[in-house]
Amino acid sequence: MFINIKNMFVFLFAIGVISDVAEGFDSHLRGPAFVMEPPTRLEFSNSSGGWLDCSASGSPQPSIDWLSVDGTSVGDVSGIRRVLRNGTLVLLPFAAAAYRQDIHSTVYRCVASNNVGRIISRDVQVRAVVTQAFKVDVEVQGAARGCTAVLKCVVPAFVKDLVRIISWVQEPSFYIYPSLQGDGKFHQLPSGELLIHNLEFSDQFPSYRCRTMHRLSRQVIVSSPANVRITEHRGIVAPVIIENSGTVTVAQDEGAALICISQGCPTPEYRWYSHTSLEPTLVIPGPRIRQLGPVLAIEAVTAEDGGVYRCTASNAGGEASAELRLLVSTSLHVEISPPVLSVHMGGSAEFKCVVSAQNGGPYLVTWYKDGRQLPSTGRGTSEALVVNNVGREDRGMYQCIVRRAEGDTAQAAAELQLGDAPPVLIYSFIEQTLQPGPAVSLKCSATGNPTPQISWTLDGFPLPSHGRFVIGQYVTVHGDVISHVNISHVMVEDGGEYTCSAENRAGKTSHSARLNIYGMPYIRLIPKVTAVAGETLQLKCPVAGYPIEEIHWERGGRELPDDLRQKVLPDGTLQINPVEKKADTGVYTCWARNKQGHSARRSGEVTVIGMHILVTDTLKLHSKKSIEKRNTEKKCPAHVNNYISFKVVIFETIL
Numbered sequence: 001m002f003i004n005i006k007n008m009f010v011f012l013f014a015i016g017v018i019s020d021v022a023e024g025f026d027s028h029l030r031g032p033a034f035v036m037e038p039p040t041r042l043e044f045s046n047s048s049g050g051w052l053d054c055s056a057s058g059s060p061q062p063s064i065d066w067l068s069v070d071g072t073s074v075g076d077v078s079g080i081r082r083v084l085r086n087g088t089l090v091l092l093p094f095a096a097a098a099y100r101q102d103i104h105s106t107v108y109r110c111v112a113s114n115n116v117g118r119i120i121s122r123d124v125q126v127r128a129v130v131t132q133a134f135k136v137d138v139e140v141q142g143a144a145r146g147c148t149a150v151l152k153c154v155v156p157a158f159v160k161d162l163v164r165i166i167s168w169v170q171e172p173s174f175y176i177y178p179s180l181q182g183d184g185k186f187h188q189l190p191s192g193e194l195l196i197h198n199l200e201f202s203d204q205f206p207s208y209r210c211r212t213m214h215r216l217s218r219q220v221i222v223s224s225p226a227n228v229r230i231t232e233h234r235g236i237v238a239p240v241i242i243e244n245s246g247t248v249t250v251a252q253d254e255g256a257a258l259i260c261i262s263q264g265c266p267t268p269e270y271r272w273y274s275h276t277s278l279e280p281t282l283v284i285p286g287p288r289i290r291q292l293g294p295v296l297a298i299e300a301v302t303a304e305d306g307g308v309y310r311c312t313a314s315n316a317g318g319e320a321s322a323e324l325r326l327l328v329s330t331s332l333h334v335e336i337s338p339p340v341l342s343v344h345m346g347g348s349a350e351f352k353c354v355v356s357a358q359n360g361g362p363y364l365v366t367w368y369k370d371g372r373q374l375p376s377t378g379r380g381t382s383e384a385l386v387v388n389n390v391g392r393e394d395r396g397m398y399q400c401i402v403r404r405a406e407g408d409t410a411q412a413a414a415e416l417q418l419g420d421a422p423p424v425l426i427y428s429f430i431e432q433t434l435q436p437g438p439a440v441s442l443k444c445s446a447t448g449n450p451t452p453q454i455s456w457t458l459d460g461f462p463l464p465s466h467g468r469f470v471i472g473q474y475v476t477v478h479g480d481v482i483s484h485v486n487i488s489h490v491m492v493e494d495g496g497e498y499t500c501s502a503e504n505r506a507g508k509t510s511h512s513a514r515l516n517i518y519g520m521p522y523i524r525l526i527p528k529v530t531a532v533a534g535e536t537l538q539l540k541c542p543v544a545g546y547p548i549e550e551i552h553w554e555r556g557g558r559e560l561p562d563d564l565r566q567k568v569l570p571d572g573t574l575q576i577n578p579v580e581k582k583a584d585t586g587v588y589t590c591w592a593r594n595k596q597g598h599s600a601r602r603s604g605e606v607t608v609i610g611m612h613i614l615v616t617d618t619l620k621l622h623s624k625k626s627i628e629k630r631n632t633e634k635k636c637p638a639h640v641n642n643y644i645s646f647k648v649v650i651f652e653t654i655l
Contacts, residue, residue, distance in 0.1 A: 117397030422507025526604025
C-alpha cells in the first residue's frame with residue numbers, strides 16, 4: 001500500500017555485530033592542571049621564614065602534596081616545616097642552631113593528583129639564609145680639584161649577594177639615590193658607587209655614609225662616616241679603570257646597566273663598543289640605548305644584545321679600557337601538543353613537547369606518566385612520545401619536564417583520554433529579573449570529547465539576528481568550550497527562556513533559564529513549525545514582559561486544550577501528544593496578559609507530515625522513484641555488552 005503524497009521510509013538493516021564494548025569515558029572527569037605553580041627559586045631569612053603556594057584545577061578537585069629532592073613525600077616537621085590544607089608549604093622562622101640542609105637548602109616539587117592522574121611541578125630551589133651581623137665600610141678614591149672622586153660601599157663577601165646599596169647620605173640629611181645620570185654634582189650609580197664631580201675645596205668637609213638593605217631580612221645597615229680626599233696633584237692624569245661591572249646577567253625584556261668607572265684628570269670621556277658581531281662596532285645611542293658617562297643603559301634587552309662590550313675612557317693624558325659581558329637569560333617555556341588526546345583502545349597516541357628558549361642552549365627532556373619517569377627517557381632531547389596499542393592503563397596525565405644546563409626547569413602536562421565523552425555543562429547562567437536598559441551577558445561552559453559545540457535558542461527558536469545580540473565562543477587550553485550571549489541595552493522584547501545546548505557526536509545536553517525584563521506583555525514572531533505525525537509537539541509561546549499573569553492558546557477561535565491529546569503546561573507551553581496530521585495542521589494563537597489587564601497575542605502556523613518506519617533485513621522499494629537522502633550510523637546504548645550497528649538509509653518516495 002502506498003501513500004499518495006511524499007512518504008518517508010527509513011530502512012534499518014544490520015551490518016554486523018561487535019562485542020566487548022570499550023568502557024565509556026567519564027565525561028565529568030578532568031585531569032589536574034596547575035593554576036598556581038610554585039616559582040623556580042625561593043630565598044628567605046631564618047628570621048622571616050618563607051612559603052610556597054601551589055594550586056591546581058581539575059574534576060574532581062585535585063589534592064596537593066609535596067615531594068623532596070629524592071622523591072619522598074614531604075610532611076610536617078615540628079617548629080620548622082608545615083604543609084597546610086590548601087597546599088601551601090610553610091617554612092617557619094627558625095633559630096640558627098635549627099638549620100637543616102635537607103629542609104632549608106634543597107629542591108621541592110609540588111604534586112597535584114585526582115582520579116584522572118597525577119602531575120608534578122618544576123623544581124623549586126629553596127635557600128634559607130641564617131641572618132648574620134655585618135658592617136659596611138666606605139672606601140674613598142680621592143681626586144684633584146675639578147676632577148671626580150669615587151666612594152665605594154664595601155660589603156662583606158659572605159652577604160654581598162644579599163645586600164644592596166639603597167642610598168648615600170651627606171650628613172646631616174642630604175640623601176642621594178641611585179639613578180642613571182645623576183644631578184651634575186652627585187651621582188649614585190646603579191651598582192652603588194657614589195661619584196662626586198667637579199671637586200672643590202669645600203667638598204672635603206661633609207661626611208658621607210652609605211645605606212644598605214638586606215633583601216631578605218629588610219635590615220638597614222649604615223656605614224661609618226667618611227670624607228672626600230682632595231689630592232694635591234695638579235695637571236693631567238691619565239685615566240685608570242678602577243671598577244667595572246664585569247659580567248651582567250639580565251632576563252630578556254628587562255633593563256641592563258653596564259658600568260665602567262674610571263678616574264683621571266680632566267674627567268675622562270667614555271666610548272662603548274659592541275663585540276656582539278665579528279667586528280667591534282661603536283655603540284650608537286638610540287631609543288633603547290643610552291650612554292650616560294660611565295653607564296651604558298639598555299632597555300628591553302633582547303637575546304641579540306648579549307655578548308662582549310668594551311668601554312674606553314680617554315682624556316688628554318691617555319686612554320684606558322675594560323671588557324664587560326652581558327648575558328641575556330631567556331625564560332624556558334614548554335607546551336605539550338595536543339593538551340588533551342582521546343584515543344580508542346588499541347589505537348596509538350603521540351604527544352609532542354614544544355620547547356621555547358630563544359638562546360638555543362642545550363636542554364634535557366624527560367617524560368613522566370602520572371608523576372613517574374617513563375623508562376628510556378631523560379637521556380636526550382626526545383621531544384616526541386608515542387604510546388602504541390593504548391589500553392586502560394595508559395590513560396592519565398603525561399608530562400615533559402625540560403632541564404637546562406643553568407639548572408632551571410619547566411614542565412607541561414597533557415591528558416590521555418579513552419573514547420568519546422558526551423557534553424557536560426560545567427557552568428551555566430541563572431534566572432535574572434531586570435529593568436530595561438543595562439547590558440546582559442549569559443554564559444555557558446561545557447566539556448566533552450570531542451569538544452562540544454554550543455548553540456542558543458530563545459523560547460525554542462533561534463536568537464534574534466539584530467545587532468544588540470552578539471554570540472561569542474572559544475575553546476580553553478583544557479578543551480572546554482565557553483560561549484557567551486551578550487545583549488547590549490536589553491529591552492522588554494528580549495525577555496524569555498534562553499537555552500544553551502552543548503552537542504558533540506557522543507551526545508547532547510542543555511540548560512534553560514528565564515531572563516525577565518519588566519514591561520508590558522510582548523509576543524515575538526512565531527516561525528512556521530513542522531511536526532511529525534505520531535510524535536509529541538511542544539509549542540512554546542515566545543512571550544516577553546514581566547510579570548505575566550496568564551498565557552493561553554487558541555485555534556479557530558476556540559481556547560485550547562479542547563481534547564485529551566492537548567495540554568497547556570504551567571509555563572504556557574502547548575503540548576500535543578500524539579500529533580495527528582489532519583486534526584492538528586493549522587494556525588495557532590497564543591496570548592498573554594498581566595495583572596493590569598494589558599495583553600498581547602501572536603499567531604503561528606503548524607504543518608504536520610506523516611512518517612512511516614520499516615525495519616527489514618532486505619532492501620526492497622515498491623515505488624516508481626527512490627532517492628537516497630542520508631547515511632548515518634546508529635548504535636545501541638553503551639551499557640549493553642553486545643550491540644548491533646545499524647545503517648539508516650532515508651528514502652523519499654514520490655508517486
